[in-house]
Amino acid sequence: MMTTPHDEALVVDLHNDLILLVDHFDQRGRPEHFAEFWLPELRSGGVNVQVLPVFIEAQYQSEGALRRTLLLIERIHALAARHPEVAICLTGADVAAAVAAGRIAFVIGLEGAHALGQDPELIGTMYRVGARVVSLAHLGRTHLADGSGFDDSSRGGLTPQGFEVLAEMERLGIVFDISHLGVAGVDDVLARATRPLLATHSGCRAITDMHRNLSDEQIKGIAGLGGVIGVAAAIAPFIDPARPTAARVVDHIEHIASVASIDAVGLGPDFIDDYYAEVYGGRMEIMGVDAVEFVAAEVRRPSDLPKLTAEMVARGFSQTDIAKVLGGNAMRVLDEVMGVGTGG
Template identity: 50%
Template sequence: MSADLHLGPPAADLHRDSVVADAHNDLLMAVTARPPRRWASFFRERWLPQLVEGGVNVQVLPVFVDDAYRPEGALRQTLRMIECAHVLAEGNADAVRLCLDGTQVDEALAEGRIALVLAMESMPGLDSAVELVPTLHRLGVRVASIAHWGRTALADGSGEDATGSRLTAAGVETLREMERLGIVFDVSHLGASGVEHVLELAARPVMATHSSARALRDHHRNLTDEQLRGVAATGGVVCVNFLAALLSADPAEYTLDRLVDHIEHVAGVAGIDHVGLGPDFIREVMHDVKPPCCEDDYGIDAFAAVPGLAGPGGLPLVTEALLKHGFADEEITKIIGGNVHRFFRAELGRPGDR
């Protein structure tokens, strides 16, 4: 943990002694952009020090295929990113382990290694080929969503909320296949009607890997109180997104306090056992792989970060802020990783009962 953070002993000790889980970091995009011979070493040089500095014990690695690869190159890029995850894990086996189930997560933590969990953010390379979901499972994918901003063959993303559409027949079949295989269903980015549909159908717990509270920031990427309660009712976890644009429409509120407001709201609505962290540390990744830009569908700087939280190294600041806001130690331990760890221990890679 960096001394530059100037944390007091209570926060520093609590953070160090807790399991810290990040449910969404797009670092695979940045690593895969390098030549394959550099994948393992680039991760070790650029990202591993940040994860260690932030005290991260469990890291979800989403496979996100950017628009430039769609549609023709989507499957190829999906496979490249999955291969990259395996290569960086194998090349840094002293520090990380790609985990397929909760037992392996526990083993990695006991060995002092970071547990990596491979995820899919939408499935553009599969389209409606539900028969390939088991292939993803064989390749190590253990968390997945089925839409991003726009329309897919499986469902509409939250950017298409006006359509009021639910899951397609292939989307419903995909949900059932994921439940059968033990791939956790992720509702982040799914359109509002799609979320409702999933919550009606779900036979197993679902999670939101990186969504904040719509009651505090009325943005289609955030979840309503009804949706928060719905995810919790399945036994799932809502992991709060740190992106400043999803915390407030007012740049003056791009603060740690505002982030804690969202965490507090989700905990109050869904319950303290159903809230986690899904930081979405995208600024560095996007600056790494894209030309500079200043505005997109968020309507403001989409990559703006809360001061101190531009990357994983700032995660101890969240623990300190939660302490300052009066959260008890045991509540903070649940929020910063305990809930996600418990959820993964119970659900990750566990075959369904059907």
């Protein structure tokens, strides 16, 4: 059977909230869910490296964030213990070894870092339990920063504790995730950061003007640090509320390449539809976005990822550039930063 550019590339997905659905089913006595649903999906999509963000639902953010975060991280470790097909990785070398062995490399992330509260030193604890990619806010406010959902009101940037956490992440070797930060927070990070970082799941504001997407200047700033923007292919409002097609996703990819460089593009689809369908009856709310605008994205699950490769092939992307977008660029950042401290 002939191989395709997708088959031949290392595929890195920078954002899939699958652990939320795994946890949901595990708590209901259905531990087979990962093996029956997610593992085949990841294999069908050719995913070699999966960043697993720990997202904290609203009901836990104020009072139970630390406990919920640790429980979900433990869920990830238990998942890896049960399934030899996957491996938790702490460094780029770990990822390379896992992929060489035919396993899917899991990288633990924190989406919002609610668990830290107002105690920056807890970032060291998160490092010790395996977190290697971290963002400081979700849509709202944490003790560390304001999320983009506050851009119409406070526009607060990083707090003093947020700056401490940024510095400690760079020292330890935790990749900073700029997705979800408000405009002032993005400016703060780009002014202070010294190492490559990620926007794990974002889009281009020039194509779709909504607060979660990045301006051209922000894209240039991320690229200037050697960073990578993972395009959030699975979230219709980020891509195009009316036409969230694979072709429209590639429009975002092309825009990032034209504004900055092909070396600044990756994939962070944000596969969350199945979780919201199971837990919330399909209703998803994003601050500042009317839920009635939602339509299903064409790239809805990992098995849909080859559609993006097919679209890039149709547009004349070289095999080298396709490989960069699918995973080469993201892996460069993980190799350089993940688990590699600065010695400061």
